């Protein structure tokens with residue numbers, strides 16, 4: 187790690203610790219086979235002038251799509267091909283801190299070791315750009331491969347986002363409360379593409395968490411622990427549903443009246 191990053195104050199170091207902790211959770215949950223999943227966090231609000239202006243350790247790389255709303259912002263991103271269980275040990279060794287150039291057309295690496303960012307960078311940066319342009323304070327994008335949620339996307343029934351949401355909400359009260367806007371669904375698209383990024387942003391207009399058919403889940407939030415909690419809660423619901431089906435019965439689920447009661451009690455009607 188270069189000296190400035192090392193001495194970059196507690197804020198950045200704390201955030202890297204939080205990223206490491208959640209990366210470990212993803213691995214422990216069995217959601218992160220091989221290099222599965224990726225994380226990006228906007229660090230700009232935590233950085234001082236000197237860090238924001240660190241000299242780049244690489245020349246600028248062109249972005250597939252311009253991201254003017256996040257020009258000059260800096261992000262931690264996991265590296266492509268890196269194992270989440272290694273990110274858990276050392277986020278900076280298995281990831282990079284990147285800066286978007288002033289014209290919003292390129293990124294450059296400012297951490298010392300030039301680790302190539304995740305192949306899902308088009309989705310991560312387009313999403314950060316979309317959130318920033320809307321004045322949204324969500325600064326974290328978390329993508330992971332939760333087994334039970336992916337399993338459900340192999341059924342056409344669950345490609346209907348409304349049905350998917352209602353089924354998972356009905357399994358436990360927490361699901362209705364912790365995921366108040368429900369799930370979006372993106373039909374299968376090639377990983378790492380601009381098309382996947384665009385389709386995801388469309389879903390993020392109405393939701394904070396999106397399923398990528400036969401691939402994984404992506405959540406946005408103000409805090410990496412919140413993103414994890416949302417996916418963890420959805421996965422718990424999916425497990426209850428699948429356990430019941432495997433045991434040979436269709437779970438009753440909470441009734442509409444019970445779900446509506448929760449929405450009123452927790453002011454969830456957004």
Ligand code: 13P
Nearest residue numbers: 221223224266267304305
């Ligand atoms: P990366 O190793 O490039 O981050 O890819 C992992 C992944 O989950 C792609 O969707």
Ligand code: ZN
Nearest residue numbers: 222223401402
């Ligand atoms: Zn993936």
